[in-house]
Amino acid sequence: MNVATRNFGAPIRRNEDPRLLSGQALFVDDVELPGMLYAAFLRSNVAHARIRSIDVAAARARDGVAAVYTAADLGDYWAPGPLLVPPPPIEGITFNQRTQVPLAKDKVRHVGEPLAVVLAQSRYLAEDALNDIAVELDPLPAVVDLEKALTGEARVHDDVRGNVAARVRQCRGDYAAARSRAKHVIARRFHYDHGASSPIETRGIVASWDARANQLTIWDTTQAPVFLRNGLAGMLGLSERQVRVIAPFVGGGFGPKIMLFYPEEVVIPWAAKRHNCPIKWIEDRLEHFFATTQERGQTHDAEIALDADGRILGVKDVFLHDTGAYNPYGLTVPINSQCTLLGPYVIPSYDSTFTAIFTTKPIVTPYRGAGRQHGVFVIERLLDIAAHELKIDRVEIRRSNLIPPDAFPYNNEIIYQDFAPLTYDSGNYEPILDKALAMIGYRTFLAGEQQKLRAQGRHVGVGVACYVEGTGIGPYEGAKVQVQANGRVSVATGIGTQGQGHFTSFAQIVADQLGVEVPDVDIVTGDTDQFYWGAGTFASRGAVVAGNAVNEAAKAVRQKILKLAAEHFECAEEDLEIANGEVSVTGVPGQAIKLGALALKANPMRGAVKPGAEPGLESTQYFGPPSGATASGVHAMIVEVDPQTFALDVLKYVVVHDCGTVINPLILAGQIHGGVAQGVGNAFYERLVFDDDGQLLNASLADYLLPTALEVPHMDIAHTVTVSPLNPLGIKGAGEAGAIPVGPLFAQAIEDALGLLDRDVELNEIPLSPGRLFELTAKLR
Amino acid sequence: MSTQMHAITVTVNGKQYSRQVEGRLLLSDFLRHDLLLAGTHVGCEHGVCGACTVIFDGAPVRSCLMFAAQTDGHRIETVEGLAADRDHLHPLQQAMRDCHGLQCGYCTPGILMTMKVFLEDNPNPDEAQIREALSGNLCRCTGYQHIVEAVQLAAERMRK
Numbered sequence: 037m038n039v040a041t042r043n044f045g046a047p048i049r050r051n052e053d054p055r056l057l058s059g060q061a062l063f064v065d066d067v068e069l070p071g072m073l074y075a076a077f078l079r080s081n082v083a084h085a086r087i088r089s090i091d092v093a094a095a096r097a098r099d100g101v102a103a104v105y106t107a108a109d110l111g112d113y114w115a116p117g118p119l120l121v122p123p124p125p126i127e128g129i130t131f132n133q134r135t136q137v138p139l140a141k142d143k144v145r146h147v148g149e150p151l152a153v154v155l156a157q158s159r160y161l162a163e164d165a166l167n168d169i170a171v172e173l174d175p176l177p178a179v180v181d182l183e184k185a186l187t188g189e190a191r192v193h194d195d196v197r198g199n200v201a202a203r204v205r206q207c208r209g210d211y212a213a214a215r216s217r218a219k220h221v222i223a224r225r226f227h228y229d230h231g232a233s234s235p236i237e238t239r240g241i242v243a244s245w246d247a248r249a250n251q252l253t254i255w256d257t258t259q260a261p262v263f264l265r266n267g268l269a270g271m272l273g274l275s276e277r278q279v280r281v282i283a284p285f286v287g288g289g290f291g292p293k294i295m296l297f298y299p300e301e302v303v304i305p306w307a308a309k310r311h312n313c314p315i316k317w318i319e320d321r322l323e324h325f326f327a328t329t330q331e332r333g334q335t336h337d338a339e340i341a342l343d344a345d346g347r348i349l350g351v352k353d354v355f356l357h358d359t360g361a362y363n364p365y366g367l368t369v370p371i372n373s374q375c376t377l378l379g380p381y382v383i384p385s386y387d388s389t390f391t392a393i394f395t396t397k398p399i400v401t402p403y404r405g406a407g408r409q410h411g412v413f414v415i416e417r418l419l420d421i422a423a424h425e426l427k428i429d430r431v432e433i434r435r436s437n438l439i440p441p442d443a444f445p446y447n448n449e450i451i452y453q454d455f456a457p458l459t460y461d462s463g464n465y466e467p468i469l470d471k472a473l474a475m476i477g478y479r480t481f482l483a484g485e486q487q488k489l490r491a492q493g494r495h496v497g498v499g500v501a502c503y504v505e506g507t508g509i510g511p512y513e514g515a516k517v518q519v520q521a522n523g524r525v526s527v528a529t530g531i532g533t534q535g536q537g538h539f540t541s542f543a544q545i546v547a548d549q550l551g552v553e554v555p556d557v558d559i560v561t562g563d564t565d566q567f568y569w570g571a572g573t574f575a576s577r578g579a580v581v582a583g584n585a586v587n588e589a590a591k592a593v594r595q596k597i598l599k600l601a602a603e604h605f606e607c608a609e610e611d612l613e614i615a616n617g618e619v620s621v622t623g624v625p626g627q628a629i630k631l632g633a634l635a636l637k638a639n640p641m642r643g644a645v646k647p648g649a650e651p652g653l654e655s656t657q658y659f660g661p662p663s664g665a666t667a668s669g670v671h672a673m674i675v676e677v678d679p680q681t682f683a684l685d686v687l688k689y690v691v692v693h694d695c696g697t698v699i700n701p702l703i704l705a706g707q708i709h710g711g712v713a714q715g716v717g718n719a720f721y722e723r724l725v726f727d728d729d730g731q732l733l734n735a736s737l738a739d740y741l742l743p744t745a746l747e748v749p750h751m752d753i754a755h756t757v758t759v760s761p762l763n764p765l766g767i768k769g770a771g772e773a774g775a776i777p778v779g780p781l782f783a784q785a786i787e788d789a790l791g792l793l794d795r796d797v798e799l800n801e802i803p804l805s806p807g808r809l810f811e812l813t814a815k816l817r
Numbered sequence: 818m819s820t821q822m823h824a825i826t827v828t829v830n831g832k833q834y835s836r837q838v839e840g841r842l843l844l845s846d847f848l849r850h851d852l853l854l855a856g857t858h859v860g861c862e863h864g865v866c867g868a869c870t871v872i873f874d875g876a877p878v879r880s881c882l883m884f885a886a887q888t889d890g891h892r893i894e895t896v897e898g899l900a901a902d903r904d905h906l907h908p909l910q911q912a913m914r915d916c917h918g919l920q921c922g923y924c925t926p927g928i929l930m931t932m933k934v935f936l937e938d939n940p941n942p943d944e945a946q947i948r949e950a951l952s953g954n955l956c957r958c959t960g961y962q963h964i965v966e967a968v969q970l971a972a973e974r975m976r977k
Contacts, residue, residue: 049914054903056922057910059856059896063923066855160841236860236868236957237923287858287923288957321861535921535958702917709960710920737865737955745951745961750944774960 043544047702048554052285052539061285064240064255065318072242073102075304075317076162078152078169079326080144083180083396083730084190085173087142090151095168100161102311104169105303106152107141113306114138117297118267121366123202124455130203134193136362136399138302144173145192145361146398147731148326150299155307155315178730179396182335182356192361192394201359202367202392206374206450209385211341214350218341222422226338227801228410228779230331231722233403234742235534237287238319239328241301243308254281254305258562259532260295260572265564267297268305276564283562289534290714291403292329294574296364300327325724325735329365329401332358332724334373334390334410340418341385346426346433350385353377353414357407359392360399367392369400369407371453372506376776377411378448378458380465380504380668381437386450396730402574404714405775409802412503416780417800424793430784431473431500438465438502445761453575454509456663461768463694464758465502468670471754472500472692476672486788496676496687497789501777504668507695507769508580508760512660514569515582517546517589519597519653523617523632525550525557527589529582530570532562536578536771537703542586544699545765549590550597550631551614569658576667576769579699584763585659592655597631600638600653604629665760665768669693671712671777673749677789682806684720684786686749694756696768704770705753711774713748718775719782721747723803779803825889829854830898838885845869847885848895856896856926860955867954870927871895877931896926899933909933909971918967920958928954932968940976944969 055061092104107114117135140149152169156162177190185192185199192199215221242255252274258264261281269279286293300317308315319327336355342348357370370390378386423433439446441464448458473479481498489496515529525546533539543557560566570582598609601619605612605627613622620628635653645651674688691708698704721741725733734740759766779802786804787793790813797813804812822837834852843862848854848871860868862881869880872894899907906914909929919925928951935942935950942950947968951961 050917052922053914053919054906056919056925057896057906057913057929058900058903059854059926060903061922063855063858065849065859068850068853068855160839234957235921235923236866236955237858237921238860285923286921287860288921290957321863321866535919535923537920706917706920706959706963709962710958711960713960714957736863737861738863742955742957744953744955745948745965748960748962750962751960 041548043547050540063285064257067242067255069314072314073155074159074162076154077150078166079148083147083178084176085144088172091170095165098165100157101165102155104154107139120364121368123367124451126451132196134362135364138299146396180730182393185393199394201363201394205389207387208449211350211352211385211387214385215341218349219344220342223339226336226414228413229333232330233290233292235288238324240318241304242316243305244314245309247312252279257286257293258283259289259293261562261564262530262570263295280565283532286534326398329399331403336414338414346428348383348437351383352387355390357390357392358395360397362399365401368453372407373410375452375458376408377415379415380502382439405772408776413779416501420784460666461760461762462758463668468692468756472670472672475690495679495789497785498674499781499785500672501781502670503777504666505773506664507576507667509575509664510660512658513582513585514658515585515589516656517593519631519635521632521636528560528567530567531573531578531582541699545587546590549594552617576771580767580769588657589655596653661762665762667695667768671781673781673785675785682809689749689751691753694758695770696760697766707770708774715775715778717743719779823886827888828892842885844883844885845880854895854897858923868924868927870930872930877934908974912967912971916963916967918964924956
């Protein structure tokens with residue numbers, strides 16, 4: 037009997053929406069508990085200083101203040117946070133682990149680093165009390181510029197010379213040999229700066245200690261509740277079962293809401309236990325710019341070696357990576373940059389070295405794309421410049437270097453962020469490129485349209501950029517599927533959800549397996565008491581890893597249903613069918629039993645069960661892929677640029693994307709739209725501006741410009757499907773893809789619109805902006 | 818900081834509330850934490866993101882830029898008042914669901930309240946008008962495209 041796929045692959049409306057649309061979904065700040073105290077943190081207003089003294093006496097004396105704590109009050113609880121991702125096993129690696137602390141003790145290392153916490157009857161009173169605290173700091177020189185950080189006297193961590201957080205070299209083939217026989221070598225310096233994730237919901241945490249039950253309950257805006265529970269239990273001397281972490285509805289994550297063990301996440305549960313009452317802390321928007329991790333800049337000195345026909349012989353890249361004041365997330369971001377630079381192309385030799393550098397700026401950890409953008413920018417720009425110098429069409433130089441479809445699995449012979457060799461599981465890149473070219477009208481645009489527009493005085497250009505995205509990495513996720521007595525099906529999984537539609541896409545998988553409707557499947561994510569194990573939502577892995585675990589558990593429940601129903605009807609399992617919430621005997625009208633009734637039968641009140649029998653219609657299954665699945669795509673854009681103001685008007689934007697089997701095209705489109713929007717922000721609007729003292733000059737949404745409905749263009753999306761052989765559903769992740777190639781696409785299309793390459797102006801940095809374009813084109817005026 | 822209290826009587830979603838409020842209490846905090854109408858979300862507290870938008874005497878306002886004390890004698894609508902219950906959504910809510918116009922849903926209440934007034938004033942808007950009207954509300958998840966489609970669909974259904 038085959039499983040019908042009525043729901044899998046269909047554009048089904050989301051189960052979670054009615055709650056969200058009616059204002060009834062629970063977010064962390066909605067948690068209100070009797071006797072709750074409210075926390076506010078005093079933060080450093082300088083980037084780098086020794087702490088001479090912190091006097092909290094006046095704050096403690098203020099009416100309505102319950103307590104004020106500094107690092108000294110934390111006693112043995114004070115410790116640097118865990119290293120969340122150790123460095124991959126790469127030979128010859130340098131890695132200096134320096135993780136963030138709960139409250140600064142001797143030194144502050146970035147603006148916004150917390151110095152003290154106030155607990156009071158309201159947030160208003162807590163903030164009043166912050167003004168009562170007297171802090172004496174001895175300022176130290178800020179470490180802002182990456183090259184100066186390497187050679188200068190100032191050290192972020194006193195014992196780390198040159199501020200070197202890490203140095204990693206990865207090689208494939210013999211680049212020096214490739215270079216010596218190359219016809220063309222093109223070398224450039226590139227700057228790529230990424231920004232602040234800026235979810236509309238900032239971070240927050242509520243912790244409540246129940247002394248009667250010896251139980252700590254934490255509501256946290258985390259993407260990885262299981263890891264947070266485990267870590268906090270260890271820090272607090274509790275067993276994991278005494279700590280329940282709930283990630284309720286979370287208002288956008290995009291990476292920085294992963295289990296960072298932020299100072300606030302470590303301090304608030306400790307204080308809740310100490311005070312035996314609930315405590316809430318909600319980050320405000322100003323704090324978000326300092327206290328939440330960001331992504332930022334890399335400087336690449338890269339060169340590409342090509343033969344006479346534009347075939348890539350090799351790439352060499354040496355880059356500096358700003359890791360901020362601490363490096364709790366290890367090397368994920370720069371390793372992603374290093375690996376993703378290789379893109380969809382055959383690059384027979386590769387020599388890549390990066391140095392991660394401590395600076396006195398907020399911590400850098402993955403934010404949607406997680407360093408992939410930086411690498412993609414470098415290779416795409418190198419190809420654009422090569423095409424121009426070799427007088428080859430921009431698209432044709434890409435096409436001629438694509439990995440051919442018969443070369444998969446394709447091993448790039450370097451190590452990826454998941455510690456496995458960077459091997460692309462499957463792919464078929466040329467049809468994606470052709471589809472994007474057809475949709476954008478590349479040939480007709482270049483063959484005449486562009487000239488016609490230029491004759492009218494309009495500066496319109498086209499861009500085409502390719503990328504791959506490593507997705508769906510391990511180690512594993514699990515899911516528990518359970519038929520309820522009322523016939524509904526419940527599913528619990530350990531990942532958190534921040535808008536990805538898990539309540540629907542997982543329900544689609546289950547609905548097909550168990551013959552129920554999607555609205556009849558209730559999904560729980562992010563509650564460690566509902567599902568104990570798991571890793572979290574990151575690296576575009578939720579649908580791939582948890583989705584397959586849900587599928588395996590649903591399949592196991594399906595087998596249990598068939599087995600029990602066969603006993604009930606005294607027939608063969610092959611004679612049964614599951615549909616419309618019941619099991620029936622094929623061709624025998626009236627012989628049917630509801631799934632809920634069958635679930636009751638699976639939990640008998642009296643009598644003996646057979647040896648080995650398990651109660652209920654439920655199963656818990658786990659899935660772990662051997663390595664990540666590699667998605668791919670092409671974005672193309674036609675843009676008009678005002679040569680006076682450098683204002684942009686995106687006339688057409690096309691995405692062709694291949695993420696294997698599609699569960700829900702509506703949700704997938706949403707993921708891509710949102711990714712592109714963030715990419716547009718990164719490419720042209722969002723820049724974190726630090727001055728030489730390490731002060732962020734634009735820490736508000738009035739100055740740090742998130743794109744609005746006027747800046748984000750309408751997008752046309754199409755898909756090709758190359759299934760992943762690494763999981764039974766054939767899925768690849770899609771969460772980050774939209775954001776990845778937008779930077780090089782903007783650079784290329786703007787250059788084309790203004791005819792910059794012919795006039796020796798290259799756009800080798802991101803973000804651009806009208807002001808920056810004005811500066812970069814100065815020599816043309 | 819003065820903690821003088823003000824007596825206010827305000828009508829929220831048709832229901833009258835009388836409360837004593839501190840002068841500095843933001844309307845957003847009053848709605849969320851005093852009246853426990855937590856559907857109004859706070860995103861930036863400086864009037865840029867639009868997540869906290871509510872309807873004040875028929876006009877969309879940022880509840881983070883008003884004090885609760887200013888609402889005495891006025892009428893406020895929040896997302897909780899849009900639909901009778903989850904099974905009977907307002908056409909805008911329904912269209913947002915049908916078009917996948919929300920992901921994390923955090924900015925959604927502000928968008929619904931902004932667009933409700935917009936559609937009352939502009940029953941037949943084109944895409945450019947919708948994008949202009951939407952540009953005061955930040956959404957970090959959707960890229961706006963499905964929201965624009967949802968507003969178009971809602972407008973079409975509401976005209977019938």
